[in-house]
Amino acid sequence: MNITLRVFLVVSALAVLYFVVRKIRKSKFEASDSIFWLFFIALLVVLAAFPRISYGLASILGFESPSNFIFLCVIAILMIRIFSLTAKVSLMRTKLDSLVQEVALDRNERARRGQDAID
Amino acid sequence: MKLLVIIPAYNEQDCIVQTVEELRQTAPQYDYVVINDGSKDATKRLCIEHGFNLIDLPVNIGLTGGFQAGMKYALRNGYDAAVQFDADGQHMPAYIEKLAAEMESTGADIVIGSRFVTEKKSTSMRMIGSRLISAITKLTTGASISDPTSGMRLYNRKMIECFSSKSDFGPEPDSIAYLARKGAVVREVQVSMRERQAGESYLTFTRSIEYMMRTCISILFVQWFRS
Numbered sequence: 384m385n386i387t388l389r390v391f392l393v394v395s396a397l398a399v400l401y402f403v404v405r406k407i408r409k410s411k412f413e414a415s416d417s418i419f420w421l422f423f424i425a426l427l428v429v430l431a432a433f434p435r436i437s438y439g440l441a442s443i444l445g446f447e448s449p450s451n452f453i454f455l456c457v458i459a460i461l462m463i464r465i466f467s468l469t470a471k472v473s474l475m476r477t478k479l480d481s482l483v484q485e486v487a488l489d490r491n492e493r494a495r496r497g498q499d500a501i502d
Numbered sequence: 503m504k505l506l507v508i509i510p511a512y513n514e515q516d517c518i519v520q521t522v523e524e525l526r527q528t529a530p531q532y533d534y535v536v537i538n539d540g541s542k543d544a545t546k547r548l549c550i551e552h553g554f555n556l557i558d559l560p561v562n563i564g565l566t567g568g569f570q571a572g573m574k575y576a577l578r579n580g581y582d583a584a585v586q587f588d589a590d591g592q593h594m595p596a597y598i599e600k601l602a603a604e605m606e607s608t609g610a611d612i613v614i615g616s617r618f619v620t621e622k623k624s625t626s627m628r629m630i631g632s633r634l635i636s637a638i639t640k641l642t643t644g645a646s647i648s649d650p651t652s653g654m655r656l657y658n659r660k661m662i663e664c665f666s667s668k669s670d671f672g673p674e675p676d677s678i679a680y681l682a683r684k685g686a687v688v689r690e691v692q693v694s695m696r697e698r699q700a701g702e703s704y705l706t707f708t709r710s711i712e713y714m715m716r717t718c719i720s721i722l723f724v725q726w727f728r729s
Contacts, residue, residue: 477669480567491557
């Protein structure tokens with residue numbers, strides 16, 4: 384694992400940190416979201432700071448180079464993230480649907496009551 | 503039998519008035535409700551002007567959620583049965599009574615207004631799709647449904663409860679397959695349908711492919727695992 388990749392990982396970690404902090408400042412991030420990203424940043428820094436971790440795991444798992452192992456790690460983490468986001472979006476949709484329905488049903492009921500009062 | 507006609511409408515300004523007026527004239531014994539699914543055109547204004555019973559969804563949530571709003575309305579207002587009815591004028595209100603009679607005499611849970619009980623299916627692309635859905639429905643549930651994509655279906659109280667409580671459960675062939683597999687009795691009666699009277703069909707080529715994929719995967723895979 385050459386120095387370029389290590390520097391790149393640290394720079395990426397700092398960039399992500401910058402964006403996370405910016406979102407938190409603007410209150411556009413929930414605390415639980417920031418936990419994920421802080422762990423992600425920490426992982427990048429640890430992998431950059433201790434290359435022996437990647438070497439060790441890469442050789443145990445049979446990867447040709449430690450950089451491949453790092454790529455796979457990052458992809459795996461992102462896949463897990465997408466999976467949980469899909470589930471979250473689905474749940475949000477269900478909630479939104481029922482809210483919209485309740486608003487509309489309520490308005491219909493009030494309109495009918497008003498009509499009955501006139502009749 | 504206290505029966506509700508649910509008419510989901512999305513951008514149907516050209517036919518909604520005619521459809522509801524015809525329904526009120528031909529089948530005045532049934533209550534109806536129009537579900538305006540956040541239409542961007544004059545659908546809402548026309549319904550209010552004509553004094554139609556309207557459930558106006560403030561944003562567009564799709565047919566599944568829109569129809570569910572109608573089912574919740576039916577449930578809360580004590581209806582024994584609810585029929586889904588297209589806003590575009592394809593369905594003829596005269597047949598609603600036939601569906602209701604079938605439900606009362608056979609005790610079926612779902613009665614579908616089918617174009618192909620006594621008539622033959624053509625061999626257009628659309629009907630090949632219909633055959634495919636019939637085949638996989640038969641394969642997975644054992645139920646023979648000649649017109650699974652018909653949008654004219656009558657549901658009894660038990661089905662109304664089901665549609666009200668489940669999420670992502672639309673008035674579509676996959677839901678019918680699921681219910682049939684869970685033991686719902688599905689019957690069909692012959693009806694004829696018209697061409698849509700105005701407006702544009704939702705099903706473009708890409709959407710048809712998407713619809714087929716979604717329906718088939720849903721029946722073959724998703725419905726096996728849902729509660």
